[in-house]
Every structure is written in C-alpha cells, then in structure tokens.
Amino acid sequence: MINIVKNALLRQMLRHRCQCHGFKLLFALVTLCLFMLSALLFSSVSFAATYSVSDSEELKALLAESRRGDSILLRAGIYPGQFEIHHGITLAGEKGAVIDAQGRGSAIIIFASDVTIKNLEIQNWGADLYERDSAILIQDFANRARVESNRLTGGGFGVCAENSANITVSDNIISGDPERYKLDRGDGIYLKRVESPVIEGNQIFHVRDGVYIEEGKRSLVIDNRFSEQQYGIHYMYSKHDEAYGNEAMNVDGGYALMSSEDINLYRNRVSGAREFGVLLNMTHNSNVSANRVSEAHNPQGKVELGNEGKGIFVYGALDNEIKHNLFTTSDIGIYMAMGGEGNLVYGNHFVNNRTQVKYVGDQLLEWSNDNRGNYWSGYMGWDSNRDGIADNSYRPNDGLDKLFWLYPEAGFLMNSPVVALLRWVQSQFEFTEPNGIVDSFPLISADMEL
Structure with missing residues (x-):
C-alpha cells in the first residue's frame, strides 16, 4: 500500500515538473517572437531617413544607396540627366526643382514597387515612342507607384506603365509638344496590362x-481635363473600367471605347470634338449614361463620306445601354452602322443637331425602354393625356431624312409643316417593309437637368 502511494506521488511530481517546463518553453517562445517583431518594426521604421540634394550627382548617389521607405527632397534647381529608382522611396521636389532629361530617353525609370514621385517639374525627355521615352517610366511589376502633383512637359509619354497594378496618377499637369504631328506624340498617360489604376484630377x-x-x-478615370489631342480617353481590349467627371474640349474624339467590354462611362462632358463625342467600336455590355456632348463638328466633313462630327458613333457594338445623355448642336446626334443594332437607346436628348440620327442598316430598331423613349427637338407631336409621352411614335430616320442627308442645303425645311405633312402621308402609304429607327414613346419635353 505504501509503495502504491509513493508511486502516485512520484507520477504527480513528474507531471508537475513537465508542466512547468512546458510553461517555461512557451514563455521563451513568446518572448522570442516579440523580440523578432520589435526588431522587424524597428528596422523598417526607425531606419527610414529623409535626405535633401542639390545636384544630379548627389541625387544619383542617394538613389543608389537609399533604402525602402526613405525620402529624397530635391532643392530648387535644375537636375540634368536620367535617373533610376530601385527601392520603394519617395522622391519629391521643392518649388523650382526641375529634372531635365536633355532630350534623351526617360527622365525617371522606376524598377521597384511603392515608389512615390511628387511636386517635381520634369521636362525635355526623349520622343522615341518605340523605346517608350517618358517623363516617368514604370517598369514591369513595379506596383503601387504614385505620381502626384507634378508638371511634365515633353515629346514622348508623360507616364508610361506596363504589366503592373494599383498605380495612382493624380493632380498632374501633362503637356506634349504642340509642334509635333498629333499621332507622333506620346500619350499623356499610357497603361498596358495595368490592373486597378486610378487616374484622377490631371490636366x-x-x-x-x-x-x-x-x-x-x-x-x-475621374475628374480629368483634356484638350488639343486625338482622344481624351482611349480604351483598347479593356474590361471592367469606369470613367466619370472628365471633360474633353477641342479634341478629335472625346471618349473612344474600342474592342472593350463592361465599361461604365457616365457624367462626362465633350465640347468641340471634330470626329465624335463618344465612340462605341466593337464594344459590348457597356453603359453610356448622363454624358453631355455639344458642338461635335468637322469643318471638312462631307455627307457622302460619313465623316461629319457625331455626338455618339456606334459601330459594330452590341448589348450596350445608351441612356440619359445629351447630344446637342452637332453635325449628327447619333450615327449607327455595321451591326450596331443590339443596344438599348432611351432617355436621351437629341437637341438641335443638324441631323439627329444617321442609321446605316436595313433593320427596324426600337429606341425606347419600359414605355419611355427619347427627346427629339425636331419632333412636333401631341400629348393628349399629359403624361410626358407623345401620342404617336417618331421615325427620325425615315426616307425624308435620307433625302436631307443627300441634300443638306434643304435642311432648313426639316421641321416645317410641309415636311410634317409628308411624313404623315409616308406613314399612311408605306408599301415596303419598314426599316430604320422608331421611337414609340418619344418624350414631349426636355429634361432641364441634362
């Protein structure tokens, strides 16, 4: 009996000793982890430094020696040459700090992620578009770059990036070379295979x-201002993009959506475009809404060539929604051609365009949705029940319109009572299968908020 008690006490003591040893080991591991975490935080935060430089050689030396998290401030002055960034640093300038690339190559080339460039003036970089000469060239996989509040003036690209993600370009002024032929200039911001970029507030x-x-x-792409260029925004083979609050003036085209899908283009403005305000070219499943396009006019445009200024040009684009836009005072309000029939068009205002609609096709298209069509400034109809919808449908693309395309000098007769009578007679004695555009629920008055 005594031996049994002794053995039990011995086992209890051994168990207690093991538990104490386990607690000590756990305490040691926790202490080690805390020490390593503190060391990591200390190394990443405490060693970040801020430097200031006043010449190019000093800048190049610091760029080579800098560590992730460092900041380099350029004092006022001119810094000739080209500069490379290989660490996630911030490069900023005092007022009057100018990087001059002396007409060669790219002014700044970024190889690392988490780089910020701000408050600099960059000028006179190269203009070789094949070599991607840029004010700021962001190399492959250099993610999360930020380009903020700079002034960029040169012949090549302003900001150029490929194969990267989460880039922000905001509040910059980017100017190309007005002496160069338009298509020989670089783009203000060129992004290829870049995911989730933010382009905001640039001029x-x-x-x-x-x-x-x-x-x-x-x-x-939000709240940018564009002028004196080919297109304000140009999408190619792009998906799931959004643009709003932008304004384009005196451009060839405002917003070009080409071979893309799921683009949300809304609340943008275009004035004085020569070719179009909005282009949907082989683009699908996109939304174009609440945009304002005015004075799209091509001084050299000819009816027989179809190159007049267009509020919106739909070419081979399917399954898009075009709604609540204002297209006004342009050569053509909306031009649709080459299989662009499968789209919803409603709630738009076509106001005082020389030709409201030009449709090149042989189908009959209904331009209304849920018993609500569009407003046409040239339509003279009745609204007997005062519900805001005209009593009769409107055909803005009938045979008479086609005559006016061929003989634009007779355009002043388009809204006359004689033409209204001819349209009525035509509707009563139509012997062929109808085609063109019909709005079965035309709006009787304009929405003043557009």
Whole structure:
C-alpha cells in the first residue's frame, strides 16, 4: 500500500515538473517572437531617413544607396540627366526643382514597387515612342507607384506603365509638344496590362491620347481635363473600367471605347470634338449614361463620306445601354452602322443637331425602354393625356431624312409643316417593309437637368 502511494506521488511530481517546463518553453517562445517583431518594426521604421540634394550627382548617389521607405527632397534647381529608382522611396521636389532629361530617353525609370514621385517639374525627355521615352517610366511589376502633383512637359509619354497594378496618377499637369504631328506624340498617360489604376484630377493637353488603356482591368478615370489631342480617353481590349467627371474640349474624339467590354462611362462632358463625342467600336455590355456632348463638328466633313462630327458613333457594338445623355448642336446626334443594332437607346436628348440620327442598316430598331423613349427637338407631336409621352411614335430616320442627308442645303425645311405633312402621308402609304429607327414613346419635353 505504501509503495502504491509513493508511486502516485512520484507520477504527480513528474507531471508537475513537465508542466512547468512546458510553461517555461512557451514563455521563451513568446518572448522570442516579440523580440523578432520589435526588431522587424524597428528596422523598417526607425531606419527610414529623409535626405535633401542639390545636384544630379548627389541625387544619383542617394538613389543608389537609399533604402525602402526613405525620402529624397530635391532643392530648387535644375537636375540634368536620367535617373533610376530601385527601392520603394519617395522622391519629391521643392518649388523650382526641375529634372531635365536633355532630350534623351526617360527622365525617371522606376524598377521597384511603392515608389512615390511628387511636386517635381520634369521636362525635355526623349520622343522615341518605340523605346517608350517618358517623363516617368514604370517598369514591369513595379506596383503601387504614385505620381502626384507634378508638371511634365515633353515629346514622348508623360507616364508610361506596363504589366503592373494599383498605380495612382493624380493632380498632374501633362503637356506634349504642340509642334509635333498629333499621332507622333506620346500619350499623356499610357497603361498596358495595368490592373486597378486610378487616374484622377490631371490636366492633359497637346498629346496623342490623354489616357490610353490597353488590355487593362478595373481602371478608374475621374475628374480629368483634356484638350488639343486625338482622344481624351482611349480604351483598347479593356474590361471592367469606369470613367466619370472628365471633360474633353477641342479634341478629335472625346471618349473612344474600342474592342472593350463592361465599361461604365457616365457624367462626362465633350465640347468641340471634330470626329465624335463618344465612340462605341466593337464594344459590348457597356453603359453610356448622363454624358453631355455639344458642338461635335468637322469643318471638312462631307455627307457622302460619313465623316461629319457625331455626338455618339456606334459601330459594330452590341448589348450596350445608351441612356440619359445629351447630344446637342452637332453635325449628327447619333450615327449607327455595321451591326450596331443590339443596344438599348432611351432617355436621351437629341437637341438641335443638324441631323439627329444617321442609321446605316436595313433593320427596324426600337429606341425606347419600359414605355419611355427619347427627346427629339425636331419632333412636333401631341400629348393628349399629359403624361410626358407623345401620342404617336417618331421615325427620325425615315426616307425624308435620307433625302436631307443627300441634300443638306434643304435642311432648313426639316421641321416645317410641309415636311410634317409628308411624313404623315409616308406613314399612311408605306408599301415596303419598314426599316430604320422608331421611337414609340418619344418624350414631349426636355429634361432641364441634362
């Protein structure tokens, strides 16, 4: 009996000793982890430094020696040459700090992620578009770059990036070379295979395209100003993009959506475009809404060539929604051709365009949705029940319209009572299968908020 008690006490003591040893081991491991975490935080935060430089050689030396998290401030002055960034640093300038690339190559080339460039003036970089000469060239997989509040003036690209993600370009002034032929200039912002970029609050002029996005995804382009260039925003093979609050003036085209899908283009403005305000070219499943396009006019445009200024040009585009836009005072309000029939068109205002609609096709298209059509400034109809919808449908693309295309000098007769009578007679004695555009629920008055 005594031996049994002794053995039990011995086992209890051994168990207690093991538990104490386990607690000590656990305490040691926790202490070690805390020490390593503190060391990591100390190394990443405490060693970040801020430097200031005053010449190019000093800048190049610091760029080579800098560590992730460092900041380099350029004092006022001119810094000739080209500069490379290989660490995630911030490069900023005092007022009057100018990087001059002396007409060669790219001024700044970024190889690392998490780089910020701000408050600099960059000028006179190269203009070789094949070599991607840029004010700021962001290399492959250099993610999360930020380009903020800079002034960029040169012949090549302003900001150029490929194969990267989460880039932000905001509040910059980007100017190309107005002496160069438009298509020989670089784009203000060129992005190829870049995912989730944010382009916001920039002023871009005298470039090829203001913002060019190719094979991109989930871009956000907001509140930018474009002028004196080919297109304000140009999408190619892009998906799931959004653009709003932008304004394009005196451009060839405002917003070009080409071979793309799921683009949300809304609340943008275009004035004085020569070719179009909005282009949907082989683009699908996109939304074009609440945009305002005015004075799209081509001084050299000819009816027989179809190159007049267009509020919106739909070419081979399917399954898009075009709604609540204002297209006004342009050569053509809306031009649709080459299989662009499968789209919803409703709630738009076509006001005082020389030709409201030009449709090149042989189908009969209904341009209304849920018993609500569009407003046509040239339509003279009745609203007997005062519900805001005209009693009769409207055909803005009938045989008489086609005569006016061929003989535009007779355009002043378009809204006359004689033409209204001819349209009525035509509707009563139509012997062929109808085609063109019909709005079965035309709006009787304009929405003053557009």
